[in-house]
Amino acid sequence: MVTKPESKFTRRGMLKTMAAGTGAIAATSALPGLSGFAQAQSSAPIKIGFQVHRTGIGAAYGRWYNRTTEAAVKRINDMGGINGRPVELVAEDDGTDPKRGAEVVEKFATQHECDIAFGTLFSHVVYGSSPRAGELKLPYFVVSEGHHVASGKLNRYTLQPGITDVKSQVQAMAPFVANNLGKKVTMIFPDFAFGHDHRDFFTAAIEAQGGEVVEHIAIPPTETSFSKYFPRIPRETEVIYHVMVGPAVLTFVKELGEFFGPSSPEIFGFIDSLEAVDIKSPGLEFLEGTYFWEGNPRNAQADQTSHDKAYRAAVGVDDNGASVEDAQDVSTYSHMFGCWETLNIIKRGMETAGYQGPADRAKLIEAVEAMSDMPLSDDHPQGAKRFNGKTHQTFGHQYISKVSDGKLVVEHTTSIEDGLYEDEVDYTTQSF
């Protein structure tokens, strides 16, 4: 188990030694000031460092993560804040870059003196930032859907309580695909870590359902034209499983449509392919009748809950999943709810821990680790969750939608149990 050895050779220690001569006098005169600060601190805002992808490849997600986060913080403040203190967001752009991500985490902890850091989406930024958060003992709540947290590769200070991870999502899809669409699957995925996660987890999951992946087609990340890969799709394929991301997604989907024409196998994709993209965009007509995983249904459904309605209104999203101010500005609805839910979990955790300041960070983590079932509510509008305190990862419902008349209509909702898997780590055994 990874534990950090306590070093006696610290900057603070050295400074203390050097200042020993004058320290006593200074402390005597500073005491009234110190108690004054403590008093002020109790009503001072709780500072949440928001690591946001404003620029770089994650910018489209970052824009909506920002809107959701601001809406959630406003709601929390309108309800009286946390432990009677207002919440202040300190947003810093990480450029969707792991190096800058780590620098931003450092800035939160040592310059802005934030209580926690929050909000990272892209996995490589989480990997780059998490070690520094652990060293700085800064609770780091990510909204990434990567398997990194539950895999045990990070540390006790990194948690993902507001969004499910890719392993759980993919695993939960397999029963529906095998039972409703077909058992012989061809997977088309980007040839980098995100795609490899899909390849590995789904291949195992579909085999467990009695199906098989008949062909894995990995697309290099620099590819801009996809037609040449499609002849590799075996004739026996019953289902195509695709999960492309990035700027070439539209081209990919259009070329897939041109390749198959009117007769194609069943097509199942992850909405990651089309997050922030209008499904009615020219060239995407062939998606009609195909299926998508959705983390949270983009289109308001016939049985929409009051919680989704309230959440949508607060963030400013219309019934089609676009901004209420601009119908062309389509949201990243399947992911951004994670910001909303994570902030509500942080609030609950701080209240349970009686959080007063950075000295209570360990208590906050223990309070979140102690959480388990979270019912569907205004705090959790996507659906009920089950948090695993040992793996620092939440589990929840997934949605499978069919494109009908240009809208995503939910066909199936998975159970929480569909996405559960064996623990791969127990972070609670690590020391603070």
Next chain:
Amino acid sequence: MTDSQRSQLLHLGVIALLFVAFFVLPTYHVGNLSRIMVLAVYAIGYNFLFGYTGLLSLGHALFFAAGMYGLGLSMELFDLTTAPALMVGLASALIVSAVIGFLALRTSGVSFMIVTLMFAQAGYLTILYFGSYTRGDEGFVIQQADRVLFGLDLSNDTARYFAALVLFSVCFLAVARLVQSPFGRTLVAIRENEERARMLGYNTVAHKLKAVVISGTIAGVAGAAYALLFGYAGATFATVQYSIFPLLWVLLGGAGTTIGPLIGVIFMFYLIDLSSDITSAYMLIAGVVLVLLTLFAPQGLAGELRKRVFKWMP
């Protein structure tokens, strides 16, 4: 006081300043300086090839990544401890730079630039291709327990700062010494006029190859140190962006000056850090400042200082 003594005083003064900075600067800036010193080592390596030898490479990210992955993968896959892993990182960068140098030096000028860029891109795609081992673009964390060197826990802020300072000082002083040596003077002669250097009897190809290897190895050491001190190795560091960074740092700081790389990294780091507090379009501010500097201080900050005030500056 001779120019040589002045130079030595300057170099030791810079190191002393960095030492004192640890005790007087706020915690945030101390953390930043740790990163800056490691990145400055990368820039020092780049400057050796670009500033002193006149070879403009756009593929140094490959050498940085070779050091980073040499260390990271030997720990991750073969459970090597820190010291041997560091040596593997260094050796990886040395071998990769020797091979790339051998092939790329068949070209010169713009072709050299393009060939190094292509090799670096191939290296980046190789990291992605072997994603099962490298975890591709996501990269992997080097656990705290593995980051202990000679009993020092390098995830501790103090140990990290002084490890970075020692590494920086060694590279800084060694390169400052090297560029004043007959070998370094020959490289400058090649930079100024390769034909003339060859006519004087120097084997310019061998000299340039040595320069690529030294430069690439220093870049690789910086990559290994970055992974070790900050606990992460990832393919982002092999992208073309990370080949362009050292070029910018060196151009800003002053190519062919010993303190230019450090000044360039500090300037660029704080330019982005401070402008990002003002606007989300901080890269625009950075871009405008870079254009202005290129227009009005084409020799970089240290280069201009040398030209206008301190003519003895190395």
